[in-house]
Amino acid sequence: MKRKIGSITIVLALxxxxxxxxxxAHAVMSALAFSLTIWQNQLFPxxxxxxxxxxxxxxxxxxxFLGEWGRPLMSRIFHLPGESSFVLAMSMVSGFPSGAKYTAxxxxxxxxxxxxxxxxxxxxxxxxxxxxxxxxxxxxLGDSKLGLLILISHxxxxxxxxxxxxSKQQRKNLLKSSLRxxxxxxxxxxxxxxxxxxxxxxxxxxxxxKTLVLMLGIVSFFLMLTTLIxxxxxxxxxxxxxxxxxxxxxxxxxxASLLPYSIFFKGLLMSIFLSFGGLSVHMQVLxxxxxxxxxxxxxxxxxxxxxxxxxxxxxLLYNVFV
Numbered sequence: 001m002k003r004k005i006g007s008i009t010i011v012l013a014l015x016x017x018x019x020x021x022x023x024x025a026h027a028v029m030s031a032l033a034f035s036l037t038i039w040q041n042q043l044f045p046x047x048x049x050x051x052x053x054x055x056x057x058x059x060x061x062x063x064x065f066l067g068e069w070g071r072p073l074m075s076r077i078f079h080l081p082g083e084s085s086f087v088l089a090m091s092m093v094s095g096f097p098s099g100a101k102y103t104a105x106x107x108x109x110x111x112x113x114x115x116x117x118x119x120x121x122x123x124x125x126x127x128x129x130x131x132x133x134x135x136x137x138x139x140x141l142g143d144s145k146l147g148l149l150i151l152i153s154h155x156x157x158x159x160x161x162x163x164x165x166x167s168k169q170q171r172k173n174l175l176k177s178s179l180r181x182x183x184x185x186x187x188x189x190x191x192x193x194x195x196x197x198x199x200x201x202x203x204x205x206x207x208x209x210k211t212l213v214l215m216l217g218i219v220s221f222f223l224m225l226t227t228l229i230x231x232x233x234x235x236x237x238x239x240x241x242x243x244x245x246x247x248x249x250x251x252x253x254x255x256a257s258l259l260p261y262s263i264f265f266k267g268l269l270m271s272i273f274l275s276f277g278g279l280s281v282h283m284q285v286l287x288x289x290x291x292x293x294x295x296x297x298x299x300x301x302x303x304x305x306x307x308x309x310x311x312x313x314x315x316l317l318y319n320v321f322v
Contacts, residue, residue, distance in 0.1 A: 021224070024231050031227040035220040038250055042135070043219070044212055046128050050094030051211060054086075054102060055204035061189030062086065063111065068181050079166040083111045084120050092155065095128030096277060100285040100299070101211060104292045114293045115167070121285075121294060122302035123162035127154060127274045136270055140257035149317050150271050157275065157309035161302050215284055222248040222280040241269065249278035264322075268314055275310040276303050 021028050057063070063086045070085030078084070083106055091099035100121060107117040129151055137147010193200070226247045230240060237259055245252025256269040282303070286296055 017228075020228050020232070024228060027227050027231045028224050031223045032220055034251075035216070035223045038219060039212075039216045042131065042250070043215060046130060047094055047098070047215075048208060048212060050090065050098065051101070051208040052204055054090045054094070054098070055207055056200065057086075058102075058105060058109075059193060059195075059200045059204070061186035063106065064189045065183065065186035067111070077166075078119070078123075078162045080116055080120060081112065084116065087120055087124050091124040092126050093129070095131065096125050096281055097215070097284045097288060099124030099126065100288045104289050104294060107292050107294060114295075117292070117294050118298040119162075119165045119167065121289075121299045122165045123158045125275075125277060125299070125303060125306065126158065129155075132274065136253060136274075140253065140270075141263060141267060143263065146263065146267050146322070149321065150267055150274070150314065153271055153310050153314040153317060154274055157306055157313050160309060161305055164305070165298070165302065211288070214287055218283045218287065219248060219250070219280050222278070222283070223251060226251060245269065245273035245276075245278060247278055248280040249273050249276070252278060264318055267318070268311060271310045271314045272307045275306040 063083050066086045066089070067081060067083035069082065071082030074080045074082050074085050074088075087099060087102040087106065090102055103112065103117050103120050103124065106112045107114060112120065132151045132154065133144060133147040136150060138144045141147065195203075226244050229235075229243065235243065237255070241252060241255040241259060244255050252273045253270050256266050256273065259266060259269075282296075282300065285299055289296065
């Protein structure tokens with residue numbers, strides 16, 4: 001009976017949402033146009049090159065190379081296999097949700113166990129550094145130095161999360177890392193791949209476009225939802241900013257820059273939004289890991305911790321350097 005009630009409730013909610021889409025069509029169309037602009041001007045150009053490159057690197061054995069070369073560092077600090085160093089490095093460069101994408105791919109290939117993947121998910125959530133310095137710092141706050149401070153707070157606060165969620169037992173390393181062995185593993189992976197470069201490139205492009213289109217759809221949905229709530233029940237600026245940041249991080253950051261508060265407080269709000277990610281990013285992560293045994297709860301609790309640590313580090317660095 002409870003399941004039937006749940007099904008009926010979901011259908012009624014969707015019908016009500018469809019009615020709202022029709023009633024407030026102009027606002028919904030504006031939200032869709034804005035989401036397409038974000039995707040076209042920020043997400044696609046920032047993520048497509050890295051998603052494509054990372055897919056090619058995985059196919060040609062670079063993960064195997066880093067698995068050998070980065071093994072001592074990752075095992076000692078995070079108690080994870082060396083292959084996880086690829087996910088950490090690429091997620092720091094390209095930004096979320098790449099950490100979830102690369103982790104899911106390595107779990108599917110058997111290079112990471114489910115438990116290792118869950119722990120890796122917790123501290124590989126990074127916003128694109130160009131977005132933080134360029135868009136957040138220079139454009140929205142008008143201060144590239146403050147953008148750099150937010151970037152440092154955002155990145156450094158992830159490291160203690162990796163240590164907090166690591167396994168109690170450190171991995172045993174019987175052999176020291178070897179450049180020759182790392183290159184040998186990479187070469188072996190390449191020659192064992194039966195596909196031509198054209199086939200690998202084609203598949204990599206298809207996978208990249210699929211992920212980016214998924215991101216566009218989720219961002220659009222949450223922007224429409226936020227717009228509907230604001231249209232039906234107008235909120236004062238601060239509440240509007242909090243709601244937007246909770247649902248869709250990019251819009252929350254934009255609204256935070258318009259608040260009539262100090263630049264310090266604006267930067268603090270933006271730091272929290274970037275580290276939590278917004279439910280839009282959380283839904284992207286859920287969609288990516290949905291075909292794997294990875295658990296979302298690890299990612300969610302880590303984002304709450306990340307938001308707290310980032311805000312504390314931001315306050316400390318601001319008081320010291322600004």
